[in-house]
Structures are given as structure tokens and as C-alpha cells.
Amino acid sequence: MSDNKVALVTGASRGIGAAIAERLAADGWDLTISSRGREALEQRAGELTELGAGRVEVIPADMTDADAVEALAAAHRDAFGRCDALVINAGMGQKGKVADLPVRRFDRLYQVNVRAPYILLQSLIPVLRSTADANGAAKVIAVASITGVYPEPELSAYGATKAALISLCETFNLEESVNGVSATTIAPGYVDTDMSDWLKDQIPGDEMITVGDVATIAHSVTQLSRYAVLPNVILTRPGENLHRA
Numbered sequence: 001m002s003d004n005k006v007a008l009v010t011g012a013s014r015g016i017g018a019a020i021a022e023r024l025a026a027d028g029w030d031l032t033i034s035s036r037g038r039e040a041l042e043q044r045a046g047e048l049t050e051l052g053a054g055r056v057e058v059i060p061a062d063m064t065d066a067d068a069v070e071a072l073a074a075a076h077r078d079a080f081g082r083c084d085a086l087v088i089n090a091g092m093g094q095k096g097k098v099a100d101l102p103v104r105r106f107d108r109l110y111q112v113n114v115r116a117p118y119i120l121l122q123s124l125i126p127v128l129r130s131t132a133d134a135n136g137a138a139k140v141i142a143v144a145s146i147t148g149v150y151p152e153p154e155l156s157a158y159g160a161t162k163a164a165l166i167s168l169c170e171t172f173n174l175e176e177s178v179n180g181v182s183a184t185t186i187a188p189g190y191v192d193t194d195m196s197d198w199l200k201d202q203i204p205g206d207e208m209i210t211v212g213d214v215a216t217i218a219h220s221v222t223q224l225s226r227y228a229v230l231p232n233v234i235l236t237r238p239g240e241n242l243h244r245a
């Protein structure tokens with residue numbers, strides 16, 4: 001088992017996942033980073049090492065491919081034998097009214113935003129438990145969305161997958177928190193990343209939540225003891241957006 005704290009971060013090539021990986025790297029964690037493209041991950045691995053990360057494993061995986069997601073979990077387990085933080089961040093969005101959004105798009109969203117997290121949780125429960133036994137606690141941090149809490153027009157399928165992710169993590173807490181393993185979902189409104197580019201003619205990027213804001217919450221969760229379970233954190237934007245993305 002690694003002596004350093006260890007995290008597996010999905011969607012780590014850019015955006016929120018990259019920011020969370022950077023915070024953990026600065027604390028000297030070992031990391032497995034994943035997304036689809038190897039090249040972006042290799043570049044990110046170099047940057048994380050410069051920031052202070054210990055060992056960084058690069059394991060590309062497409063979250064629509066159940067076998068690849070299982071292989072990612074197995075590769076992390078084999079490499080480190082430890083998981084202090086499982087950061088389930090890779091996700092995709094789709095916009096469209098219920099009247100229009102094709103069901104095949106809903107299926108893809110569900111694969112990436114719900115099925116892959118389920119596979120990661122299930123595959124890594126043994127190593128999360130053994131990490132908590134040996135070191136006090138292990139945390140799951142899943143990046144959901146405010147649309148999983150407060151519905152937003154044209155984001156029904158996306159919001160439904162994020163509501164499912166929040167529910168999955170709540171049930172996980174009921175079953176696993178006695179073992180020192182607990183999950184926190186973070187449910188932000190619009191964050192300034194590539195994913196929100198489509199909206200930036202209406203809401204400028206510099207008026208959106210920052211990736212650093214989300215990384216700060218994720219980092220704080222990793223500091224909690226096994227006796228503190230934080231189910232869901234909603235991050236909203238200023239003004240009249242309390243219940244809106």
C-alpha cells in the first residue's frame with residue numbers, strides 16, 4: 001500500500017477535475033488521472049508532478065464503456081492498493097426539451113453520469129474500506145449539478161442523471177459510512193469550463209463559479225474525519241440564482 005494519500009480523479013484532463021487534481025497534487029498526494037485522451041492526461045501528469053504530486057498514473061478510459069471503467073478501477077487498485085479519495089467528476093451535458101431530446105442521447109448521458117459512477121463505487125468499495133480501516137477515512141467526491149436538485153428547463157435528461165447520482169451517493173452513505181467511507185456530491189450552478197461555453201454569450205465566464213471554488217469544496221471534504229458525513233453541497237451564483245443553474 002502506498003504511504004502517500006492517494007486519489008483517483010476522473011475527467012482530470014481539464015476543467016473541474018484538473019483543478020481538483022491540482023489541489024491534491026499540491027498536498028503531495030499520489031494520483032490516478034483519467035479521461036479519454038492519453039495525450040492531454042500525459043501533459044497534465046507532468047504539471048501535477050511539478051506541483052508536488054507523488055506518483056501519477058495515467059489511465060485513459062471512456063466512461064460509456066463499462067469494461068473500460070472496470071479496468072480503470074482495477075488498474076488503480078493494482079497500482080496503489082489504496083484510495084483515500086475517489087473523485088467521480090467525468091461527466092457530459094446535453095440540452096434539449098423533453099419533447100425533442102432523442103432517447104439515445106439520454107442513454108449516453110446515463111452511461112457517463114450514472115452507470116460509470118456506479119461501477120467505480122462498486123469496484124472500489126473493498127479498497128475504500130481497507131483504506132479507511134488503515135488510515136481513518138476514505139471519501140468519495142462526486143461532481144453532480146444544481147440541476148439535480150432544482151430542475152432547469154431544457155436540462156431534464158442531464159438533471160435527471162445528476163439527481164440519480166445524488167441519490168446513489170446518499171444510499172452509498174447509508175450502507176458504507178459505518179465503514180469509514182462516505183460520499184459527498186457537489187452540486188454547482190454554471191462553472192467556467194469548456195462545458196458551459198455554449199452559454200457564455202448570456203453569462204460571461206468570469207461571472208460563473210470558478211473551478212477553484214469547486215476544488216476548494218472537494219479539498220475540504222478530503223480533510224473530514226470518518227465521523228463527518230457531508231451528503232451534498234450546493235454552490236449557487238449571486239443574485240436571483242439561488243435555485244437556478
Ligand SMILES: NC(=O)c1ccc[n+]([C@@H]2O[C@H](COP(=O)([O-])OP(=O)(O)OC[C@H]3O[C@@H](n4cnc5c(N)ncnc54)[C@H](OP(=O)(O)O)[C@@H]3O)[C@@H](O)[C@H]2O)c1
Binds near residue numbers: 035090143
Ligand atoms: N461546467 C459547468 O457548468 C458544470 C456545472 C455543474 C456540474 N458540472 C459537472 O462537472 C463535471 C466536470 O465538468 P467540467 O465543467 O469540468 O467539464 P469539461 O471541462 O468539459 O471537462 C469534462 C471532463 O470529463 C471528461 N469526459 C467527458 N466525457 C467523458 C467520457 N465519455 N469518458 C471519460 N471522460 C470523459 C473530459 O475529458 P475528455 O474529453 O478528454 O475525455 C474532461 O476531462 C461534470 O460531471 C459536469 O457535469 C459542470
